[in-house]
Amino acid sequence: MAILENIRKRTTVLILIIGLALFAFVISGVFSSDNFAGGKVGSTVAEVNGENIPIDEFRAQVENASRRYGPSVTGTQLVNMVYDQEVRRTILNQQFEDLGIEVESDQIVDFVRTSGYAQIPDFQDENGIFNEQVFKSTIADWKANDPLRYDAWLQDEKAIIQAAKERMYFNLVKGGVTATLAEGELDYTMANDKVDIKYVRIPYTTIPDSTITVSKSEIEAYIKEHKAKFQQENARDIRFVYFEEKPSAEDDASVKEAITALLDDSVEYSEAKDANDTIAGFRNTTDMAAFLDRHSDEKFDTIYKAKKDLPSVVADTLMAMEVGEVYGPYKDGDFYKVSKIMDRKANGTVKASHILIAWEGAERANPAVTRTKEEAEAEAKRLLAEAKKEDVMFTTLARENSDGPSAPRGGDLGYFQEGLMADEFNDFCFGNPVGTIGLVETQFGYHVIKVDDKQDVIQVATLAREVEPSEQTINTLFTDATKFEMAVIDDEPENFGDIARESSYTVRPVNKIKEMEENLPGLGSQRSVVQWAFNEDTNVGDVRRFDVNNGYAVVQLTKKYRKGLMAPEDASATALPAIRKERKAQQIIAANQGKSLDAMASDNNVSISTASAVTLKAPTLPGAGREPMVVGTAFALDKDQTSELIKGETGVYKLTVTNKTEAPDVENYSTYAQSLQSSTAARVNGAVYNALKDKAEIDDKRATFY
Numbered sequence: 001m002a003i004l005e006n007i008r009k010r011t012t013v014l015i016l017i018i019g020l021a022l023f024a025f026v027i028s029g030v031f032s033s034d035n036f037a038g039g040k041v042g043s044t045v046a047e048v049n050g051e052n053i054p055i056d057e058f059r060a061q062v063e064n065a066s067r068r069y070g071p072s073v074t075g076t077q078l079v080n081m082v083y084d085q086e087v088r089r090t091i092l093n094q095q096f097e098d099l100g101i102e103v104e105s106d107q108i109v110d111f112v113r114t115s116g117y118a119q120i121p122d123f124q125d126e127n128g129i130f131n132e133q134v135f136k137s138t139i140a141d142w143k144a145n146d147p148l149r150y151d152a153w154l155q156d157e158k159a160i161i162q163a164a165k166e167r168m169y170f171n172l173v174k175g176g177v178t179a180t181l182a183e184g185e186l187d188y189t190m191a192n193d194k195v196d197i198k199y200v201r202i203p204y205t206t207i208p209d210s211t212i213t214v215s216k217s218e219i220e221a222y223i224k225e226h227k228a229k230f231q232q233e234n235a236r237d238i239r240f241v242y243f244e245e246k247p248s249a250e251d252d253a254s255v256k257e258a259i260t261a262l263l264d265d266s267v268e269y270s271e272a273k274d275a276n277d278t279i280a281g282f283r284n285t286t287d288m289a290a291f292l293d294r295h296s297d298e299k300f301d302t303i304y305k306a307k308k309d310l311p312s313v314v315a316d317t318l319m320a321m322e323v324g325e326v327y328g329p330y331k332d333g334d335f336y337k338v339s340k341i342m343d344r345k346a347n348g349t350v351k352a353s354h355i356l357i358a359w360e361g362a363e364r365a366n367p368a369v370t371r372t373k374e375e376a377e378a379e380a381k382r383l384l385a386e387a388k389k390e391d392v393m394f395t396t397l398a399r400e401n402s403d404g405p406s407a408p409r410g411g412d413l414g415y416f417q418e419g420l421m422a423d424e425f426n427d428f429c430f431g432n433p434v435g436t437i438g439l440v441e442t443q444f445g446y447h448v449i450k451v452d453d454k455q456d457v458i459q460v461a462t463l464a465r466e467v468e469p470s471e472q473t474i475n476t477l478f479t480d481a482t483k484f485e486m487a488v489i490d491d492e493p494e495n496f497g498d499i500a501r502e503s504s505y506t507v508r509p510v511n512k513i514k515e516m517e518e519n520l521p522g523l524g525s526q527r528s529v530v531q532w533a534f535n536e537d538t539n540v541g542d543v544r545r546f547d548v549n550n551g552y553a554v555v556q557l558t559k560k561y562r563k564g565l566m567a568p569e570d571a572s573a574t575a576l577p578a579i580r581k582e583r584k585a586q587q588i589i590a591a592n593q594g595k596s597l598d599a600m601a602s603d604n605n606v607s608i609s610t611a612s613a614v615t616l617k618a619p620t621l622p623g624a625g626r627e628p629m630v631v632g633t634a635f636a637l638d639k640d641q642t643s644e645l646i647k648g649e650t651g652v653y654k655l656t657v658t659n660k661t662e663a664p665d666v667e668n669y670s671t672y673a674q675s676l677q678s679s680t681a682a683r684v685n686g687a688v689y690n691a692l693k694d695k696a697e698i699d700d701k702r703a704t705f706y
Helices: 002-009 011-032 055-072 075-099 105-113 132-145 147-175 181-192 216-225 249-261 288-295 315-319 373-387 394-401 423-431 471-490 493-502 527-534 568-591 597-603 628-636 670-682 684-695
Strands: 044-048 051-054 194-203 235-244 266-270 275-279 326-332 335-357 412-417 437-442 445-466 507-514 543-548 551-561 608-614 651-661 698-700
Touching (some): 044 055, 044 075, 075 684, 105 132, 105 147, 132 147, 181 670, 235 493, 249 326, 249 445, 315 445, 335 373, 373 445, 412 445, 423 437, 423 445, 471 493, 507 551, 527 551, 568 651, 597 608, 628 651, 670 684
Antiparallel strands (some): 044 051, 044 698, 235 507, 235 551, 335 412, 335 445, 543 551
């Protein structure tokens, strides 16, 4: 009672406490609700020029894509595919809104009429032609009587509207793409004005890289001068040791021993008979199908096989064996096998060639064939007479005259067994000896046939066991991977490679992994490894073991790259060669100032080369590659004039113009202008979108969710 009295006395205080708690809860809800600051943190998969792409809508698109593409596309590939589509749609829709581009119903109809939708039978009239009225009535019927079909159409309609807007937008841009007659003339002259030169080239490779010292500050200065070339995305470097789950030598020997034990009869005790039973082995079993069902990883295949259909490692051996003989065990891929010849059919497969002469109306005849059946018969008999001549090649006759798809192969049909060809064709091939040439008629036309070869076919029973890692092997592998993981975690990060080498493990590096990649060379699809490498809590030097395809990978994060300008260490692979080339050019130019071509060639132990009919449109020199600066200089000179030293792509040049040929005058350059305009217009869609995307501010948050 005293306790109840105390509670009554403190009722006001309790109410106040509960009220404050509820108020705090409500306030907490306000600050975390979707209505505050534009939505929950992380509720968008990307932000494009300030416009959000909601994660819920994005996931729905990924789900739709998954149903559309099925298991042939991985989850990460689907995400990346949908992301690219949504970013494109968002960027272009922003343009449509700024320009006021809208699509009316008649424009939707026009788009359907000129697209693949026009081939849908429901939208066509009795003549199989798209009809606007049929189209509209079909949609109305779906809306009234088939809601599921109508909902699917609404999704298609959204795609049609988007595509129609894109067509309008890009057509507006293309409308401003022109090429003047002057531009057409320039394009013509660049392709047809020609120059002949003789030149000396001193390759940059004549100066060893080791003689050019480049400081870190010089690399930094070069990066600042060429910022566009040295931008990088967020990326990671890792290295790993792969512990592959594969059979050991003991596993291999165990399977071989087990399959060998099944060859001969064995004795087993039978409780039912209270006596020993003799169990027939592979050699002596009278029910091969049942034996293989019980003991083999492969069923009994009753189909007769030609040599080409047998495993290449034993094909010659099996074809030479007699019925009842057994061969093995032998290794075929990941299997140990024993094979027994069950039966043989002499000449069971035939190799033949033919010349098909079809007539108009024959089955599967090419529409271009217009000859009558009588004309076809006469032509076939003529070719038969030609084919039987000793000095005539059958393959040539077939290649030049056959109406069949085998004509490019000289009529060769390869090997085939009975029952695969038309009856008349089949009977001729299997009923005549090798070398016979004859004529038969089938529903496809007249065939001039040559029997090229015959081979036996055999029925083979194969006892097969796959060599797989045993439980002991798998346990040992896990232990080895765990020991290595612990060893590298307990040691210094830089000793990862040394510890691996002590155990004869191979360390494999993977560099510049992007945030949304999933395939790692040597490991395949490993999204979890990439996510770990990009996790903010993962530091350079950290190590983790992953369960991967057929084993384990012990992975170490070795480097992080932040988005922006490259550090000198990261840019050196590109910057160093460029800086060295510049220094080498300066040295070569300084050493050869004022020299003639002959002196320059002699002093540098190089030859004087020539190039003929060089054009500005294809500024390439034989043996030197693309050299636009050199070719441009040549066109700026007169005949017999010699240039100064030229800093080219692959070396320093000096040249003399030996001849110049101007392109013949053309009465009108409109054709060339039109060609330029067409080629430029063809690039509009891709070029415009890429320019918009490059300029857009895109905050990619995919890695937060996937």
